[in-house]
Amino acid sequence: MPDISFVLNGKETSYAGSATERLLDVLHNSCCVAIGAVVGSCVVTLEGYRETERYAVMDKAFADVSAVQCGFCTPGMILAAEALLSKNPHPDETEIREGLSGNLCRCTGYNAIIRAVQKAAEEGNGLW
Amino acid sequence: MVNGYAAESLQQALDILVNTDAVPYAGGTDLMVENRPDVKYLFLKKIPELRAITVDEQYVHIGAAVTFTEAIANPDVPKLMKEAITLIGSPAIRNAGTFGGNIGNGSDKADSVLIEFAADAKICLVSQAGERLVDVAHFYLGRKKLDLHPGELIKEILLPRYGLEQYTYQKVGGRKALAITFVSFAGVFQYFKCAMAGLRILRPHLGQPGTPSRDIRILKRCFL
Known part of the structure; x- marks a missing residue:
């Protein structure tokens, strides 16, 4: 049984955003997906993503700018950032805010998270 | 499963x-x-x-x-x-x-x-x-x-496919993302008539929940 502890239940409201996965190459809220709907699909959660080179860049960028406080929203923020960069490797700030929208950070650390995504895009140049 | x-x-x-x-x-x-x-x-x-x-x-x-x-x-x-x-x-x-x-x-x-x-x-x-x-x-x-x-x-x-080119749309919600609509309005304008649809009041303290209402009035014929 794989460890999927990072797939959180966003209180079944699809609000918090922390319950996130990538499904069929697009971002989904895992608490809003019935298991029967993904039969035969490729599902990537943070557990799978953190084995990748892209994650290493994202992890370092989040750490470098202290983009993590309590950490609850971080899995959703990181997978939303990955989904954004995979479509748009060099987003501007507005595009990053739009790409991360739906992920609520109750520590209100949004600016640091946006800087982390900018840094990941710069330092991972060519990975996305 | x-x-x-x-x-x-x-x-x-x-x-x-x-x-x-x-x-x-x-x-x-x-x-x-x-x-x-x-x-x-x-x-x-x-x-x-x-x-x-x-x-x-x-x-x-x-x-x-x-x-x-x-x-x-x-x-x-x-x-x-x-x-x-x-x-x-x-x-x-x-x-x-x-x-x-x-x-x-x-x-x-x-x-x-x-x-x-x-x-x-x-x-x-x-x-x-x-x-x-x-x-x-x-x-x-x-x-x-x-x-x-x-x-x-x-x-x-x-x-x-045609006739929706000129419009106005407004949505009022509690925040920018993940916002449930409180009130929204869509209007479609055509040369010779004005069709407005949907003033929806969705919060109880603003009014009763309702279905979109539709009001069509032929204002006047315009020739451009």
Whole structure:
């Protein structure tokens, strides 16, 4: 049984955003997906993503700018950032805010998270 | 583990619908929040007819299981609809949420339904008896009230291809993203008539929840 502890239940409201996965190459809220709907699909959660080179860049960028406080929203923020960069490797700030929208950070650390995504895009140049 | 039935074709889906009490499931964003106990779903995302956006001379046909993200990227979907659905939820919700689900759950907060009222859209319903085409105003009768017969699925939303070019759309919600609509307004303007649809007051302290209202007045003929 794989460890999927990072797939959180966003209180079944699809609000918090922390319950996130990538499904069929697009971002989904895992608490809003019935298991029967993904039969035969490729599902990537943070557990799978953190084995990748892209994650290493994202992890370092989040750490470098202290983009993590309590950490609850971080899995959703990181997978939303990955989904954004995979479509748009060099987003501007507005595009990053739009790409991360739906992920609520109750520590209100949004600016640091946006800087982390900018840094990941710069330092991972060519990975996305 | 599989909590329902995965239909591979429209005919198979209609058979399952008649023979079981399965609940049609397209994107799941509303159904999963409802979290009905012991529910069996009828998964619709693999049915080609429900996943397509096509055009004929008069209408853009949007399949019931087309997601908002897919519609935003499609050049045939009218700009007015795109403007409204771009403000729905968040990227992850728009990646999953569908047109069929938005009207099918009978919510009075459904942003795409307001545009369907403004646009005089038609809804194509399908059952084993065949297809039935109804005006949106005759299908969506009020909160949680749909003219959906037993054994029927929502197949397509038909939006007019022409006549929606000049419009205004406003949505008021509690925040920028993940905002449930409090009040929204869509107006479509044509040269010789002004059709305004949908002042919806959705918060109890602002007024009673309601269905989109439609007011058509021929103001005057204009020649440009």
